Each structure stands twice: as C-alpha cells, then as structure tokens.
Amino acid sequence: MPLLPPEPESADPAPKQRVQDEIRHDIIFGSLRPGTRVTEAALAAKYGVSRIPVREALRALEAEGFVDSRPYAGSTVSEIPVDDADDLFAVREALEAATARRAARRALAQFSAGEPSVEWWKTRRLLADLLDDGDQAVAEGNLKVLPELNIRFHLGIADLSGSASLTALLRQISGKIEWLYATDVDHRGKQSWGEHRLIMAAIDAGNPVDAERLMAGHVHQSRVGYLDRFATP
Amino acid sequence: MPLLPPEPESADPAPKQRVQDEIRHDIIFGSLRPGTRVTEAALAAKYGVSRIPVREALRALEAEGFVDSRPYAGSTVSEIPVDDADDLFAVREALEAATARRAARRALAQFSAGEPSVEWWKTRRLLADLLDDGDQAVAEGNLKVLPELNIRFHLGIADLSGSASLTALLRQISGKIEWLYATDVDHRGKQSWGEHRLIMAAIDAGNPVDAERLMAGHVHQSRVGYLDRFATP
DNA sequence: CTGCCTATTGTTGTATGCAATCGGTCGCTT
DNA sequence: AAGCGACCGATTGCATACAACAATAGGCAG
Structure with a gap:
C-alpha cells in the first residue's frame, strides 16, 4: 500500500492551486529536472485542465524562482540554486x-x-x-x-x-x-x-x-x- | 527639450508588462490607495485591454506583495508595510x-x-x-x-x-x-x-x-x- | 560547402463567452 | 424587533478560439 498520505486535502483545492502544487512538487522531487522544457499545452493535457490555470501556475512558479520564462519562447525548469x-x-x-x-x-x-x-x-x-x-x-x-x-x-x-x-x-x-x-x-x-x-x-x-x-x-x-x-x- | 529620457522604451513592451508597471506605479505613487478594491473589468476598461493581461498583472503584483486577493472575492490594494x-x-x-x-x-x-x-x-x-x-x-x-x-x-x-x-x-x-x-x-x-x-x-x-x-x-x-x-x- | 534569407511550424499572448462562487439584501420565522 | 435562511447581482475562474511572435528547417546565392 502506498504509505504516503501527506496530502489528504479533503476538498479539491481549485485547479490552479492544485496544478501549481503538483508542478512544484515534481520540480523539487526530481520528476522534472532542471533545464527541461515545459509547455503549457503538455501540462494542460497532463492535468486535464485548460491552458489558463496551467499558465497562471507557471507564472506563480516563475515568481517563486522555479521556472524561467521568456515571452513567446516558453518556460524551462530553473537550475537548483x-x-x-x-x-x-x-x-x-x-x-x-x-x-x-x-x-x-x-x-x-x-x-x-x-x-x-x-x-x-x-x-x-x-x-x-x-x-x-x-x-x-x-x-x-x-x-x-x-x-x-x-x-x-x-x-x-x-x-x-x-x-x-x-x-x-x-x-x-x-x-x-x-x-x-x-x-x-x-x-x-x-x-x-x-x-x-x-x-x-x-x-x-x-x-x-x-x-x-x-x-x-x-x-x-x-x-x-x-x-x-x-x-x- | 525634455531632459528626462529615463524611459525612452522605444517598443511598446507587451500589454501585460505595461499594465503591470502602470498599476504598480499607481499603487506606489498614491493614485491607488491601500484598501481600495480593484476589479479586473474596471482595469481592463481603463487600459483598453482584455481581462486576461490585467488578471496576470494582478497575480504578479500579488506575488510582489502589492495587492491581496482571495478566490472569487476580488483583490484589494495592500497596506503600506x-x-x-x-x-x-x-x-x-x-x-x-x-x-x-x-x-x-x-x-x-x-x-x-x-x-x-x-x-x-x-x-x-x-x-x-x-x-x-x-x-x-x-x-x-x-x-x-x-x-x-x-x-x-x-x-x-x-x-x-x-x-x-x-x-x-x-x-x-x-x-x-x-x-x-x-x-x-x-x-x-x-x-x-x-x-x-x-x-x-x-x-x-x-x-x-x-x-x-x-x-x-x-x-x-x-x-x-x-x-x-x-x-x- | 557555407552563410544568409525566408517560409513554416510550434508555442505563447490575448480576446470572448460561460460557469462557479461570493457578498449583500430581502423576506420569513420566532 | 432580531435572527436566520434563501435569492440575486456582481465578480472571478475556467474553457475555447484566434492572433502574434520565436525557433527551426530548408532553399538559394556566393
């Protein structure tokens, strides 16, 4: 059995917040390595939502320093500092x-x-x-x-x-x-x-x-x- | 001649960035006082763009600590710290x-x-x-x-x-x-x-x-x- | 073969429309 | 009259559609 119920989170916490936490978790714990290119469409498909929540999540993560973005050029996972x-x-x-x-x-x-x-x-x-x-x-x-x-x-x-x-x-x-x-x-x-x-x-x-x-x-x-x-x- | 070319800014710098800088400027220099409610629609009309750029600008300003937002409840200008x-x-x-x-x-x-x-x-x-x-x-x-x-x-x-x-x-x-x-x-x-x-x-x-x-x-x-x-x- | 220029494609930026939720207000009950 | 619950307007959250731009691949001149 999976012995990891660290996020019981009864109510589903707004798609945008959920996506943001998921991506950050994947970045911190290895699934998304530094330098990897992340596109909004791919993440949207992965989490079953539209591009808009993904977009906002990426912007928030950019402010937190986990991804780097350039206009029209996409986002990549930042380097571990x-x-x-x-x-x-x-x-x-x-x-x-x-x-x-x-x-x-x-x-x-x-x-x-x-x-x-x-x-x-x-x-x-x-x-x-x-x-x-x-x-x-x-x-x-x-x-x-x-x-x-x-x-x-x-x-x-x-x-x-x-x-x-x-x-x-x-x-x-x-x-x-x-x-x-x-x-x-x-x-x-x-x-x-x-x-x-x-x-x-x-x-x-x-x-x-x-x-x-x-x-x-x-x-x-x-x-x-x-x-x-x-x-x- | 105008002796103030600190912002020549030849190209118009992407609506979202422009809106974000304008709002922040208005917050810092008094036009938007702490506690005032800011709605996406009003700002969108004021700057002649859609709600989306305004929305992203507000999110960025929230990360910078200039506005406080709650889901579905709108945003207000933060208190001066x-x-x-x-x-x-x-x-x-x-x-x-x-x-x-x-x-x-x-x-x-x-x-x-x-x-x-x-x-x-x-x-x-x-x-x-x-x-x-x-x-x-x-x-x-x-x-x-x-x-x-x-x-x-x-x-x-x-x-x-x-x-x-x-x-x-x-x-x-x-x-x-x-x-x-x-x-x-x-x-x-x-x-x-x-x-x-x-x-x-x-x-x-x-x-x-x-x-x-x-x-x-x-x-x-x-x-x-x-x-x-x-x-x- | 190399360098530059152009066309194409993939990706992001923005606009519009609809659904979900909040705040307040009116009416009802006690 | 006071408290409480349901409705309604206002506003945000999300989805879809289109436009703008960057990156890349291919062609052409040298």
Whole structure:
C-alpha cells in the first residue's frame, strides 16, 4: 500500500492551486529536472485542465524562482540554486531572526492587551499540533516527514509575526531551501526539531531577545549542517 | 527639450508588462490607495485591454506583495508595510551584503580567467552609465530621479553577483522599500549616491571583503536615515 | 560547402463567452 | 424587533478560439 498520505486535502483545492502544487512538487522531487522544457499545452493535457490555470501556475512558479520564462519562447525548469546556498541561508538567518523577534513582541502585546485575537489563537493552535506531530514522527523514526513539518513550523512563526512582507519573503526562501534539501532526507532532523519547542516557549513568554537569539542559532546550525554535508571540500 | 529620457522604451513592451508597471506605479505613487478594491473589468476598461493581461498583472503584483486577493472575492490594494520597515531593512542589509560580496568574487574570477564574459561587460557598462546619470542628476540638483536610479544600481550589482535567487529576493524587497520612500522625495540622496562609486570600485578590484563592508554600511545608513525620519518618536 | 534569407511550424499572448462562487439584501420565522 | 435562511447581482475562474511572435528547417546565392 502506498504509505504516503501527506496530502489528504479533503476538498479539491481549485485547479490552479492544485496544478501549481503538483508542478512544484515534481520540480523539487526530481520528476522534472532542471533545464527541461515545459509547455503549457503538455501540462494542460497532463492535468486535464485548460491552458489558463496551467499558465497562471507557471507564472506563480516563475515568481517563486522555479521556472524561467521568456515571452513567446516558453518556460524551462530553473537550475537548483546550489551555488547560492550559503547566501540564501545567511539571508534566511536575518529574516527568521526578525520574524521570531516580532512574534514574541506581538505575543507580549496581545496578552498585555487582555485577550489575544482569535486569529492568533488559531495559528498558535496549529503550531502546537505541528510540534506534537513532529515529536511523534521523531519518536517513530519517521524522519522523512520532518522537512515538510519544519517548513510549516517556520512559516507559522512568520504568521505569528504579523508581517505579510516577511512571511512572503520567507515563503520564497523556504521553497529554495526545500529544493536544496530535497536530495537529503534527514539532514540533522532529530536534534533540529527539538529546538523548536525552545523557540516557541520564548515567543509564548513574550521574550523577543531570547526568541531572536534561539531562532538565529537554530537557522545557523541548519546552515552549518548543510555546508558540512554538501559544500565542495 | 525634455531632459528626462529615463524611459525612452522605444517598443511598446507587451500589454501585460505595461499594465503591470502602470498599476504598480499607481499603487506606489498614491493614485491607488491601500484598501481600495480593484476589479479586473474596471482595469481592463481603463487600459483598453482584455481581462486576461490585467488578471496576470494582478497575480504578479500579488506575488510582489502589492495587492491581496482571495478566490472569487476580488483583490484589494495592500497596506503600506510601514510597520515592517525596520525588519525589511535588516533583511535587505544581509541580502545586499551577500550580493556585493559575490559580485566582487565573481569579478575576480572572471578577470583571472582571462576575459570577462560579454554578459558581464554589458551589466558593468549599464552600471557605469547609471553612475554617470546619478552624478549628473546630483550636480543639477534633480534629486527626484535618484530613488529610481538607486534601485536600478542595486539591482545591477545583484545581476553582477550572478545569483538569480538573490536578485529575485532583492527585487521583491526593493519594491517595498520604494513604496516606503514614495512619500519622501530626497531622503539623504546626495550623500548616499556618492557611496556607490566606492562600492563599485571595490567590486572592480575584486575585493569581496571591502565590497561587503561598504555595501552593508551603505544600506545600514539608509536604514538609519529612514528610521530617524519616519519612526514613531 | 557555407552563410544568409525566408517560409513554416510550434508555442505563447490575448480576446470572448460561460460557469462557479461570493457578498449583500430581502423576506420569513420566532 | 432580531435572527436566520434563501435569492440575486456582481465578480472571478475556467474553457475555447484566434492572433502574434520565436525557433527551426530548408532553399538559394556566393
């Protein structure tokens, strides 16, 4: 039996979104290699929709940096940004330090102003579930789901920061990071995941200084681990 | 004679691109205020094209963070990310430090490997023209063109870095920064522009350390200047 | 044989038409 | 009168059809 129900997705999520996610998944996990030419008609036939949703999906993926397009000349799958890894991690470090700090500041503000908003609680609840799911996965040795959970955790923190700009930037960088990690199933999974609860605690405590410091260290370790593994020696 | 040929743009640049640039300009420079509802039909009529180019333009602007859209519910102009200014500058600092460092490294590599590529020379030439244009504008006291020249200079450095990922990220952040500066015509124009030649010289000399340091300081000063002017006292 | 010019083909860009969905409003029930 | 549910206009999402452009293959001159 296929042991991969990572996308139960009850309702069918709008053709365009579905196509976009499918293509991105195929790019990240190898089915569509860098340099391959992708035509709207072929993808439309493959996914059983018209060219318009495919077209919009390709444009979105172009904005995310997964495909390159030229007017009237078609699109090709981008190269994996392996040479940019170190710099991407550096930017990510500054970016996530900012989101963690802001999230903690916002938590403090919300609690000191009476009751947090319903939106805050929703995201916070989602993060709690994520932490539990990750712990369970670690306990069961099911490390291959951690990258996905990891990205969702960090994006959740960005949501708590309340900054749409920073969240959008993180989403863009996360895509690249996931792409870089696609060939490396577990990197330093177990140890890295454990640090998440510390960050969450600092945010809940409304402690911007600790939140920023812990997040920066967390991302920095991720960077060092990646470079140790993949950097040209 | 009109002394402003910054956009000679001989050929008409594809309806979709034109519409996208027009809408973005209207958002940044006030004609479209945050929160206003924008419908595809209205914009299509305004620009004399079909809904499709307008639609794609809106999607691109959504990816750039200028409009928010929800399925079947339409789009609205985003809020100016004034609360995110400090964090955006912080990320930009890390980002541009990386591009400057890489550009210098790449310059060194290109020169030590014989002759730089034609592509490199093209961008380098464009930057030289930009520096001259900026100097002339400063000399004439025509400070209102500096923000535009400034962004193009920094994006040019990103091009020299040879990293599509970093360039895309900078493009996204630059849009927000330009938006933040839209109400402030000259900020610290003259002084800031003078620093560009120092950065360029460090890159030409193939000195990554100086390039990174100068660029980081340059962006940092820009950040401080903005916060001094606009931050809530 | 080589280089350039042209015709053709495949692909994207845009226009129009229809179906699906959202927001608000009116009417009904309690 | 207040709450609630169904209808209706407005708007987006998608499909089909046509036009514009780039890339490539073939012919012709040199």
